[in-house]
Amino acid sequence: MTSPVSISVDGGVATVLIDNPPVNATSQAVRQGILDAIREIDANDTVQAAVLACAGRTFVAGADIREFGKPPEEPHLPDVLQAVETARVPVVAAIHGSALGGGLELALACHARIADGKAKLGLPEVTLGLVPGAGGTVRLPRLVAMENAMEMVTGGKPVSAGRALEIGLVDRISNNDLVSEARAYAEELIQSGKPEPTSARTPRDRPDASFWTEKEKRIAAKARGQQSPVEALHALRDSVTLPVADALTAERARFLRLRDTEQAAALRYMFFAERNTGRPAEIENVEPLGLGVAGVVGGGTMGAGIAAAMLLAGMTVVLTERDAAAAETARERVAGILDGSRKRGLLSDAAWKDALSRFSAQDNYNALSAADLVIEAVFEDMGVKREVFTELDRVCRADAILASNTSYLDVNELANATKDPSRVVGLHFFSPAHIMKLLEIVRTDAAAPATLATAFALAKKLRKIPVLAGVCDGFIGNRIMAAYRRECDFILEEGALPQDVDAAMRDYGFAMGIYAVQDMAGLDIAWAMRKRRAATRPADERYSRIADRLCELGRFGRKTAAGWYAYADGAKAGQPDPAVEKIILEESARLGFTRKPFTAEEIMERILASMQAEARAVLDEGIALKPSDIDVAMVHGYGFPRFRGGPMFAAGYRD
Template sequence: MSDVVTYTRDGDIAVIAVNNPPVNALSHAVRKGMQDALRKFESDPEAKAAVIVGEGRTFMAGADISEFGKPPQEPWLPELVNEIEACSKPVVASLHGTPLGGGLEVALGAHWRVAQPDTRVGLPEVHLGILPGAGGTQRLPRVAGVEAALDMITSGRHVPAAEALEKGIIDAIDDSGDPRAAGVAFARKLLAEGKGVRRTGDMTAAGHDPALFDAWRAEMKKKSRGQLSPVVCVDAVEASNLPLPEGLKRERELFQKLHDDPQRAALVHAFFAERAVAKVPEASATPRKLEKIGIIGGGTMGAGIAAAALQAGLKVVMVERDAEAAARGEQNVRRNFASSVKKGRMTQEQLDALLAANFQATDDYGALSDVDLVIEAVFETMAVKKEVFAKLDAVVPEGAVLASNTSYLNIDEIAACTRRPQDVIGLHFFSPAHIMRLLEVIVGEKSAPDAVATGFLLAKKMKKVGVRCGVCDGFIGNRILGSYMKAANMMVEDGASPYVIDEAVREFGYPMGPFQMGDLAGLDIGYLSRRDRDATRDPADRYAAGFLDRMYEKGWIGQKAGMGFYDYSQNPRSGPPNPGVMPLIEEERKKLGITPREFSKEEIMRRYVAATVNEAAKVVGEGIALRPLDVDMVSIFGYGYPRWRGGPMHYADHVGLDRILADIREFEKEDPRFWKPAPLLVELVESGRKFGDLNNA
């Protein structure tokens, strides 16, 4: 036996226990230890049945991520699962915690399965760009039926024990709280009832229908927006009508196809980057107390932040300018919970009780006298922000964190109007704040490490991805957004259709194009932002927003007005192109003396990608983002960048930095100011390195 797997007997029941903290990952040592234990069980004349159990907090939670990218060592997991299933005496898997991926595949190889009530099972490999490669696509349909297997495997969702029992994935739920005892008791019951080996591979997968698979493939192609793994998972499950050896062979072929595709590397990068992004210089600081927060403003953003905080178990005080506005703010918070009530996730009574116990809406700043952190979410102008922070400075207790939800304003300037700049940080939420997972944590020049650590603690409590940002106009996300939006605007002025640009960007994998996004956010926001910058704009820079100004003047500001680039008169969320936009753009081109030319989708994306990567390289080079991976996480979680491409920095490495720099050099001939290459990008190309090399520096 190995150090991580033990073989003992409880009378005539063999117990094979895995102890590989923290989650009993299926490392090589675990696989080899389990194989040795199984062979000992087979040759043990006094053992009539075996129980596989995990010590600690879970059964087996899947593959050992430390082995990702390394050559596999025998026994491979598929071989081990086959060996479990081939045992001549009954094998019981006793589950608890989160048997995911390979952990569930091990359980499916066992002949019987019992679980604790809080167990959650799943096959989440699709999120890593692969499919369950140890028989999951072949055995799950045999125990749960084809449709249930398609749902679980293509979504990667975690299924609770009660649902798993209903679907036939497990055979019983035991509430003893002792997985080892539960497994032994279940095995003894099997023996007493004369039940022995029941191999999953001998079962028939119910519900096979070619039309069903065609429908699932079409749906996955539509939903995945270019990601391969959900579609290929459907192909793999379809093979479950074959005899098990043939189905496993087909599964292995499809697994290898996905494994060799660049999407797998991109999704694995995103997986690790999501965890690495919290490794910041302030991580060693002890966060301040965080139990009660204040929110200034009850509009869309303030109410969204309040809902996110309440969901995280925090007490919330919302302050508005008067009693009427405070009442509206509370209604906005209630609206954010409406879908949860409608879908049965909580009752109206539970919502009322939550708000009564943990939420207060008021027009009295004095109600903030005992908060641990306060977030300002008011109108995006420096004068208003300073006025609010002066009031906060007077009433919020010493040691509380003062945060601004600004999306681009200078945190240092805001902090300077208080007596405690060390307590001031930025917390840039993305709308809707109770749904979007990104939270930019902006660190000012004088922000104390423990104040920053408290910002990251808030992100953790809210289950958001917190990304550290330095101070600049737009921080990470909006600064990069401004660059690729300007590239899109310049292409429109030069002859591209905004609708073709939107289409090209969607085909790349974004959920919507830049002009659709503008309609969603409101084109008035960009207009007001441009007016704020009029006094400081360099006249030598190309403006490239005249057609947007004309749209604002006509009241075509997007979805909230019923008209923007698209016509929302029949549907408030989508519609056909606004027929007035192209004539307006053509007039603007004539005014500027521009002879329009055609832009292919390939050229559109070359420019869009180049503008994104070039600005992102400046953001990293200037230290606004700590690492390229921080840019990738901001782009994925805040701006809809396709996760299966890994983020703009990972994608640039895949395409080749030399190729992207060559594009920028070409575009630089047209506009040497906008297309000036980022020094970091030039440096990396000249030294033969990649952005990825900087992630571990």
């Protein structure tokens, strides 16, 4: 079998080329090929320097995903990198595309690094429940300051080539032909001499004990129970407090130990689940429709966020509101989101101006006549939304896709408000829409394959993770959330308080508990939904009145300074409120409960059981295509801790 690694020699400089599409992953064959190439170079006295480069669109972008969850085969990556670092001649890494994980570790083992200006470099192992296992935590702090190394290793986010040059991770940026410039760099090193191996260099700095104590406290709080970020910090500490050989051994042992943990298994599962969310068979080989011009109806928080997301993706967006004043408010809201992206460095000044030039806010539906796709994001009321769809059906092109951002309502009924229901689809965004990754694509009974294909194409364009859902009350995510929210209310009736439930969820790994989330989102939307369902609710169904009583008092959450918690003077963090406890105790007494304390474990057992029971019903009814789609929805839309894999993974599903 042909090796994915080739070697050529010209003028005393060897070029080692990795060609393992699509991302030049460090498969067993690649590792063996690199090792063989270094041995060949070491044995060839005519070679005085080497360039390590990759074919295709990227440098080595990580491990071979086919080897995930399996014991690695020889040669092991640390041994390959040791051979690179101790090579007889200087080796220059020529980096383009992405150098991630083992790919960056390979570059770190080289004696010098030159990167294309658009390259990205990172050590994302923590996102898979791991730490670098081939010297990344030992070599990196010898090139960059520990603060920078800590950000890269414990956070997992890549840095740009420009930033890499600034912090010392790469030596040069290529402005023209990368490999040619790398070869020229290698020729310079022939004259100046081989640089010291990275692992032999002195660390850029050696922080004192207080640095590590403070960083561990901060990282552990942010990790919320995920082990790998803290373990990564410990590996970095080892890199400057232990001899190099011992630090390398400790790092590898830590990597191997973490690889076999439940958290790493859950994160590997999520890695694949996010890339394999279900697409209906009928859209295979179906071409999506054009997505150049989009319309948005409604310029509130959600509508503005959707408009901003599409503008950031390069689309032209027309937003309509009920009158000129509302349209101007919507324009300012969208402009504010874009300006926020610019201030955070996510948009250049030129890109910001370009995005604004592609946006307009109008006060009439006729402005949507040229749109390829229109998304309504008006108040969550069936009557209001039907009126919108009737108008869209009148003014939009016959081939335009019409979408609803409804959270709960029957999209089939909305589709039936049009002459052609086949072009209607649900697109349930999550707030803030320009940031949240999840997009539930709700398939109506009449949706045409081209409609669905276009919805998935939009998700890709917006860099969202699409999850297909069928039509039901709340689709996948909101239906499951409604179920466990009810269960939480029952736990309140039986003995807990909101702060007990929220603390248990935070301890499990949620960023926020359910009651803090409700206060942030507003209690009034769910209340409207409950009132809508009241007429059809079975008489014998258990129903908690606590939330209704809060809403009847006008306690809708942060926006009214009172909900499940009290928010004094505009505070974002709520405080337990005796008035809420009084209502809970009254409801317990009315229902005849003798209140009892709950442990955090007991609370989470109840929450998980209710999630899983509703999720199984969602599967059985065909609302979700597979269990992993449910987990993706709960992780990316509802804050379920990613390192726990989602409720279905926790229940033993491994599709």
